[in-house]
Amino acid sequence: MVIYLVSDNAKLSPFKDVKKDKPVIFSYKEIKQEYQRIEPESILYFDISAMKEADFKKIIKQFSVRKDIRYGIIDSKTAFADIAHFFHMGFSDYIGKELLKTGVSVKRLANIENFSEIDKNEAKENALSLKHKPALNGWKDVKSGSEYTFFFIFIQLDNQKDLKGYFSGNSFHGFRQKFHDIIERKTKSIDGKIWMWEDFGGLILVPFDGKQNNIIEFIFRLYLDKIFLYADEMQLDEVTLSIKTVIHMGNTVYKNRGNTGTVIADSVNSIYHIGYKFAEPDSFLITEEVKEFIPEYLTSYFIEAGEYEGRQLYRMRKFI
Amino acid sequence: MKVKHSLLSVTQKALAESFGVDMMVTLSRILIPNYDVYQRTGFPENIPIPSRDAAAQIVRDMAALELFPIFVNLLIKISTEGYMGRRYQIHNLRDIIREMHNSGLVYDQVNNTFVEDVKIAKTPNWGVLRNGSDYVISMLRLDIVGNTELVRKYSKTVIESTYSDLRQIVEMASDRRNGRIWSWEGDGGIIAFYFGNRNKFATLCGIEIVNQLYMYNLKQCRLDSPLKVRIAIHNGACQYTNNPESLKKLEIVKKVTEAEANFTKPNTLTITDSVHLSLPSTLTARFSKNAFDNGTIYYRYEIRTEE
Numbered sequence: 001m002v003i004y005l006v007s008d009n010a011k012l013s014p015f016k017d018v019k020k021d022k023p024v025i026f027s028y029k030e031i032k033q034e035y036q037r038i039e040p041e042s043i044l045y046f047d048i049s050a051m052k053e054a055d056f057k058k059i060i061k062q063f064s065v066r067k068d069i070r071y072g073i074i075d076s077k078t079a080f081a082d083i084a085h086f087f088h089m090g091f092s093d094y095i096g097k098e099l100l101k102t103g104v105s106v107k108r109l110a111n112i113e114n115f116s117e118i119d120k121n122e123a124k125e126n127a128l129s130l131k132h133k134p135a136l137n138g139w140k141d142v143k144s145g146s147e148y149t150f151f152f153i154f155i156q157l158d159n160q161k162d163l164k165g166y167f168s169g170n171s172f173h174g175f176r177q178k179f180h181d182i183i184e185r186k187t188k189s190i191d192g193k194i195w196m197w198e199d200f201g202g203l204i205l206v207p208f209d210g211k212q213n214n215i216i217e218f219i220f221r222l223y224l225d226k227i228f229l230y231a232d233e234m235q236l237d238e239v240t241l242s243i244k245t246v247i248h249m250g251n252t253v254y255k256n257r258g259n260t261g262t263v264i265a266d267s268v269n270s271i272y273h274i275g276y277k278f279a280e281p282d283s284f285l286i287t288e289e290v291k292e293f294i295p296e297y298l299t300s301y302f303i304e305a306g307e308y309e310g311r312q313l314y315r316m317r318k319f320i
Numbered sequence: 321m322k323v324k325h326s327l328l329s330v331t332q333k334a335l336a337e338s339f340g341v342d343m344m345v346t347l348s349r350i351l352i353p354n355y356d357v358y359q360r361t362g363f364p365e366n367i368p369i370p371s372r373d374a375a376a377q378i379v380r381d382m383a384a385l386e387l388f389p390i391f392v393n394l395l396i397k398i399s400t401e402g403y404m405g406r407r408y409q410i411h412n413l414r415d416i417i418r419e420m421h422n423s424g425l426v427y428d429q430v431n432n433t434f435v436e437d438v439k440i441a442k443t444p445n446w447g448v449l450r451n452g453s454d455y456v457i458s459m460l461r462l463d464i465v466g467n468t469e470l471v472r473k474y475s476k477t478v479i480e481s482t483y484s485d486l487r488q489i490v491e492m493a494s495d496r497r498n499g500r501i502w503s504w505e506g507d508g509g510i511i512a513f514y515f516g517n518r519n520k521f522a523t524l525c526g527i528e529i530v531n532q533l534y535m536y537n538l539k540q541c542r543l544d545s546p547l548k549v550r551i552a553i554h555n556g557a558c559q560y561t562n563n564p565e566s567l568k569k570l571e572i573v574k575k576v577t578e579a580e581a582n583f584t585k586p587n588t589l590t591i592t593d594s595v596h597l598s599l600p601s602t603l604t605a606r607f608s609k610n611a612f613d614n615g616t617i618y619y620r621y622e623i624r625t626e627e
Contacts, residue, residue: 224531224623230602232524237600297538301625317625 007047156201552580
């Protein structure tokens with residue numbers, strides 16, 4: 001648990017007993033800019049001794065949106081008579097004048113952690129946001145030339161020989177275009193956009209919006225329902241589709257589609273290498289970076305698939 | 321089907337401008353044997369009936385006997401194929417088709433017939449099947465496994481919401497392929513497919529229900545164990561009936577019920593030989609063949625993953 005102290009008093013030292021994890025100290029001014037970067041599941045103490053009531057109210061309003069943090073009050077003058085009022089407002093601790101002399105103990109912090117509940121889901125999502133460069137509003141926030149965290153979906157038809165033999169000339173072109181269009185339409189439901197595309201597949205980007213999302217279930221369903229893709233949507237009577245898919249998560253500078261020639265990103269290289277050189281036909285792989293996004297109800301469907309270029313991979317069990 | 325005045329009017333005009341009275345009568349007799357336009361109009365037989373009067377009477381009679389969509393199908397067929405080796409140009413045919421659309425019917429190219437537009441209406445007979453007439457139907461039967469035990473074990477709220485979720489899954493899969501639920505009795509039902517590529521549509525519907533239920537059981541089922549259903553599909557001729565009791569007595573219903581109840585594993589789909597025969601290989605490749613002691617052969621779709 002990270003401890004934060006918000007105070008303009010440099011001499012204030014309530015955590016003498018805490019040897020490990022020294023508190024991070026912010027001034028009143030700094031905290032207004034920093035609140036989004038406060039670690040989830042941490043505790044944030046406000047020194048209200050020198051704070052104006054109006055400023056205190058503003059800060060409380062700003063922080064009330066974060067349900068994944070615990071809050072405490074340091075009142076070095078014991079100026080507030082109604083201490084319970086703070087607890088009614090959702091605070092987890094109150095350090096008055098007398099307690100300040102002895103300092104806040106590690107045991108007390110552990111008790112607070114056990115006693116006061118936070119929103120675990122929000123904590124998980126905020127932890128992810130801090131670790132990455134999310135585009136919180138999806139594509140609305142993504143600008144060409146800036147770096148973001150994306151899910152990369154490599155998708156490719158891998159029974160190309162069968163398909164080439166089945167279709168002729170123009171009809172083959174029409175078939176490939178139809179596959180592209182279906183993938184483009186389907187991926188919209190997960191905020192995905194085709195970024196690069198070759199004859200039989202390409203790379204789809206899904207901006208990471210700081211939340212858990214349903215990208216793995218989406219690809220899982222693509223395999224479960226693949227029969228509808230070829231027999232229903234593409235009206236194929238004699239040839240099926242074999243598809244390999246890889247999902248990876250990482251950062252890249254975003255450039256608009258068609259203008260991606262200068263993109264240099266480890267994430268992009270990695271997913272292409274895995275897709276072309278490692279993934280077996282008709283398989284669905286995810287990298288270790290994506291593993292934490294597997295929904296609980298699908299975890300048993302993924303098995304270790306070995307390492308490639310120093311990265312652990314997991315494969316979905318095939319439908320047979 | 322209630323035929324609008326504008327549709328009657330344009331069809332009457334088309335008949336009068338395209339055919340003589342004799343040909344109009346010939347066409348009418350294809351649908352109504354022994355049709356007598358003199359008797360219907362009241363004109364004495366020694367006086368020629370004006371084309372417009374004959375056309376008006378025929379169109380009114382077709383509508384009254386609920387034969388109007390079939391009559392329009394006949395006109396379309398004659399305009400494209402001719403009749404007895406002779407070609408006929410039917411005036412205002414486009415206007416008739418447009419008026420049919422305005423009345424909520426769309427033309428089904430596969431079966432060359434009009435069928436109600438599901439966006440406007442959804443009746444069990446697609447607006448065109450007639451009681452007592454024979455049709456070839458693809459029939460899907462679905463049954464919840466262990467319904468009695470489930471009803472005993474769980475509260476009414478849990479059962480009602482679970483069964484309602486299932487019904488929603490079934491309806492979505494069926495509506496997408498122009499199927500019609502002919503019977504639903506809480507723990508299962510019968511869905512019919514008539515238009516389009518009926519066997520393929522019924523099979524895709526069955527597969528969709530199996531797949532959707534698979535995800536439902538993984539994600540949101542409120543029961544302690546997965547909700548299980550058995551699904552079977554059979555294709556054959558049957559006499560259309562809108563009476564639920566008569567429906568149960570149909571041979572096709574007995575056959576599909578037998579396939580479902582005796583030869584289908586939970587959460588799988590069974591199709592009979594007659595359905596399997598007409599499916600493309602991309603679909604049949606997902607079915608395994610099962611021969612039973614009584615000599616019957618069924619084909620099974622199920623979801624399995626590698627170990």
